[in-house]
Amino acid sequence: PEAPAEPAEPPAEAPAGPPDAAAVLAALPEDERRDLAKRWDEVVSAFADGKPDKAADRLDGLLERVDELQRDGRLGAPEAEVLRSSFLAAGEAAQVGGGGDGGDDDDKDDD
Secondary structure (H helix, E strand, C coil): CCCCCCCCCHHHHHHHCCCCHHHHHHHCCHHHHHHHHHHHHHHHHHHHCCCHHHHHHHHHHHHHHHHHHHHCCCCCHHHHHHHHHHHHHHHHHHHHHHCCCCHHHHHHCCC
């Protein structure tokens, strides 16, 4: 039989691992979360509109804002790095996923 209650000690080990992006965002004030979400929506919209240069510019702005939050002391270095990594990875996924309508085979149509 397993005990239903877990000891309160395991969370003390949490700092050993990297913070989770969702947890980092949840710890920010609501206005900062909204600002980052708005900036991310602009990145996604630009990719969806087929404007990768604009999307890259918006992503740079988003990453710059994360840097500002770190400089202002609102984010620690590990938390800022988690957000930067998450936004970059998601940006790459959005670019690949929304980058076109199967256009990668166009180069092979030389026959």
